[in-house]
Amino acid sequence: MxxxxxxxxALFLLASGDMQPRKRARDQQADLAGLELKRHVLDLIVSYAPPADALEATLMQIAQEIGPPYGPTRALCASIRDEFADAASTPGFMEWLIEEAVRENAGQKEKRRGKTFNQ
Structure with missing residues (x-):
């Protein structure tokens, strides 16, 4: 590849099942807020389309643009930076992520199709 x-x-992460809240028997407001922040950061990465060697600087810019509180955004940006580095250095990681995105997309299509026929 x-x-x-x-x-x-970022597009593959957005398309993967990782962006869905987990089923839990507790209040998920914090989880949903974190997922929304991650979506926002990933959307900005897509819109800025930085080269790989400028990702860290772009993530710092994004954290500044989003504004306070900086801690959650910086932590999320560091996590995305590390995931990108892992993807670049781990054979098979991107193939797995692509499979997850395709599987999630197929599952979403199936859910929409089921709603159409059951209504």
Missing amino acids: SEITPADF
Whole structure:
């Protein structure tokens, strides 16, 4: 597979099942807020489309743009930076992420199709 860009990586993360809240028997407001922040950061990465060597600087810019409180955004940006580095250095990681995105997309289509027929 050719080298992946941060924007492509962000798109695959957005399409994966990782962006759905987990089923839990507790209040999920914090989980939902964290997922919304992650979506926002990933959307900004897609819109800025930085080269791989500028991802860290772009993430710092994004954290500044989002504003206070800085801690959660910086932690999330560091996590995304580390995930991107892992993806770039781990054979098979991107293939797995692509499979997850395709599986999630197929599941969403099936849910929409089921709603159409059951109504």
